[in-house]
Amino acid sequence: MDGRRITANPRPCSGRRVVAKKRPRGGLDGFVNSVRKLQRREISSRRDRGFSMSDAQERFRNIRLLEEYDTHDPKGHCSTVLPFLKKRSKIIEIVAARDIVFALAQSGVCAAFSRETNQRICFLNISPDEVIRSLFYNKNNDSLITVSVYASDNFSSLKCRTTRIEYIKRGKPDAGFPLFESESLKWPGFVEFDDVNGKVLTYSAQDSIYKVFDLKNYTMLYSISDKNVQEIKISPGIMLLIFMKASSHVPLKILSIEDGTVLKSFKHLLHRNKKVDFIEQFNEKLLVKQENENLQILDVRNSELTEVSRTEFMTPSAFIFLYENQLFLTFRNRTVAVWNFRGELVTSFEDHLLWHPDCNTNNIYITSDQDLIISYCKTDSDDAATEGNAGSINISNILTGKCLAKIKACNGNPNDDCGCSTTCSGRNCNSKKRVQASRIRSTVAEALEDITALFYDEDRNEIYTGNRFGLVHVWSN
Template sequence: MGSFARCSPSSGPERFRNIQLQEFDTYDQNFLQLQFLRKRSKIIEIVAAKDIIFALATNQCLCFLNLSPDELIRSLFYNKNNDSLITVSVYGSDNFRSLKIRTTSIEYIRRNKLDAGIPLFETESLKWPGFVEFDDVNGKVLTYSAQDGIYKVFDLKNYNFLYQFSDKNVQEIKISPGIMLLIFERTPSHVPLQILSIEDGTILKTFNHLLHRNKKVDFIEQFNEKLLVKQENENLQILDINSFELTEVSSTDFLTPSAFIFLYENNLFLTVRNRTVAVWNFKGELVTSFEDHLLWHPDCSTNNIYITREQDLIISYCKADEPSPSPSDEPPGDATVISMSNILTGKCIAKISANDPELRICPGRRGETGHSSIRSTVREALEDVTALFYDEDRKEIYTGNKYGLVHVWSTRVGCCL
């Protein structure tokens, strides 16, 4: 991918030194059965499994191309429990309204046996607004059939059915370690809540949370024993569901974020608002404000943010210190960087920058499927990044852009061979 420029002489970790850039192209001119596949589309998601990169573009998926011209892959999930890739697809034959799930062993994909995938949850009716959710933390799969109003939970290791429940008044479900929070349709004065064991569906607690009348609920989030509730222009409420002790944080200190990421390892939570990242504890105290880590995209898609397994580092697509003026809405490459910051201190430890003189570009190989015949400069590779992923084992960052190009920023020796 690109090379990292240090933020300060002594702060750059060794893992982000001597970066080399490679480029891959997801656009396949031989795969033109459908009209909408005849133009380039942006990368919306990247997943890595050992030595394979899966890049999901708007219209197709590199390394796992649609098995049928009628199929569109909507999302990817790497199941580390059995070393397989799960794809969630829709089909034109039913107006793209029903989800179809398939699992394919990484070993089969490596051998190019793409038709060896096994359908999952075939008995479930997952027509919109039905859904499937993969819970890596608890090792579970949650499905919802809107047709009959039934939620089912399966084991992520072997896809065995575990239990089901049904309630048409459920408005939303939040999953955290060990439990599920069921949020029911609110009344003017309160919202009914129920907590279930994620393992067997046992009801652990049922209670009501009082609300300010005529005030919109901005969010309800669950993290272990802590319930976070925020209403429009009201204080953040942090409720301990065991003791029912309530902590409030002033609405002027805690503004409603556009995204939440729970940091399970550190018992903290990260918020994004107006491109700004912050970390809080469950006393409602600000733990970390980040220096030099202003996100580029205002919609703060988590596909442009990666948090390491130990939750000590955040890697994001960010604005540069002094971005160059651009006559269009697209960022010039020297206006953007890939920033790496310490989550507990907020310090920037390294960057991928177009201005890094030590960044090395690896020669591409033309004419091969999945390899680019377009030679991007580092500046071009950093323009309009739409997806980001960090492979911690291989020490590589993968970015995708609006042109369907995937860039690999690698510290591995010999990556250019």
């Protein structure tokens, strides 16, 4: 792994880690660019929300640009706010909960919008020097957790706060209370929210102690104190402790997530003098990949080892584990693939070339049934109907790789050659026209340009996208 330690896009049932960073020289740009995506997202499933292919096509067929929200306040929501918080900046994270859309800008400003009134409710920054780094919706107690840094301590220490959604709806973001005040979360400390197990993991670098808290009531459950622990990976029910690498092996421990009991201790043999690309845990399966070596899939119950040729499985830039389906997604060079734990390629996606080369998973959403992936993609360069530099929002079936629906801007009738349901989202299919709504200033093509964050609200069947201008667009039928 390359150390990208932040998941700034809370999705239902996702594991998310936020790392305290040193404030680099050079001001805000260096600081906000330190926000990084966690390379592994853990997603659980809800069986009551199934989609068939035809249902999905119909569900997305008539989606159009419906609303536009602006996170930028030219006057500044507070007269004494830090200067860079007053500047327009791109959206890096969107979360929806209980008919509220939360949009976090790279500057650190976070705004809440009501889908009932289509008005901005409030800003979540309750202090003039607060820079919000990440958001997490805690469905256990219907609250929003914000993770922030402050100018008063040189932006070096993470501070967490929880606020009930009902208070935010009333425009009272300051009605919440701080979390984990006893923890020193200075760089390289971190906090990780694990919705799968209902736990929070913190790391205090000051004393090299990991602590596990209950996500329901934030009580501390147990701690792990070992300076040789290099990394912790969380899976349903268990934690994998990865210790400092020895010359020919890496020591590992598997712990119960509930009480920290050691379930298994073992060593995994490594090729000497080869860099470890990644070590990942998925239930009883351990995935290990070293530089220029085959992928190893180890069953820790019986030590059965499966190898996948390095020419077939090349080191991805990110993973998404699908727990219910016993599969995992890999992201590499703008492409997505689905694998099983026998090391077999299950799915390659058609017409699903991701827009961002760095695999920005803020622009990817997996439905809670793990059957659909919604992504911001590049359009076919040969498609003459594509307008300007606009990308498309693609909805694809994870198990088949088929493109089921696509939202794109075009000059004429939608091109249905791909066989998917395509919507132009514009009046008379003309993306140069502005949608007839008082709050929408962007054309469809403009709304589909340089999307920097994407979220799908499964309850409302709406897609929310944010762009580099700090605008949030609502796509709905």
